[in-house]
Amino acid sequence: MKESIYLETTVVSYYTSKPSRDIVALAHQEITRQWWPIAIRRYDIFISEVVTEEASFGDPEAAKRRLEELKDFPHLELNDKVEEMAQVYMERLNIPEKSFRDAAHLAIACVPEELMEV
Known part of the structure; x- marks a missing residue:
């Protein structure tokens, strides 16, 4: 049985967003992009309706990318x-x-x- 992770909205936001001009945010994005494909194989990942709701906020195109990445994760x-x-x-x-x-x-x-x- 795999360990489980609750994925908070910030993680998918870093994963799907355009590269930031802020060097710290850019580092978070890069680390998240490297971590993501490993995590989805290694862990059972869960989200919640709170994550889905937050992911739908903001720029419609960015929200669409976030929701697309989240669509297959079970909701708590x-x-x-x-x-x-x-x-x-x-x-x-x-x-x-x-x-x-x-x-x-x-x-x-x-x-x-x-x-x-x-």
């Missing part, structure tokens, strides 16, 4: 346990309400697999 569903944990993260880490998606990513990645719905 937000459930009551994930939402409860996201609220705990928001309270304890002082995450602002506008950043609920960030707390949801943390919760989805940390909730035990047996409590998740695919």
Whole structure:
């Protein structure tokens, strides 16, 4: 059985975006482009509706590229346990309400697999 990875939106954004003029962002893109083909063979990769939603934002062509790369990955569903944990993260880490998606990513990645719905 492969190890599993929860793929957050930033990763697919680095993988599919045009080369950045910012040297740090460009390095992130290059590392991600090298990592991606290895990861999709080595790991069971999961995303969530939060990832799909975020990937659909912004430039329509860029969104299309992101969504195309994500289309075959199984989706982990937000459930009551994930939402409860996201609220705990928001309270304890002082995450602002506008950043609920960030707390949801943390919760989805940390909730035990047996409590998740695919």
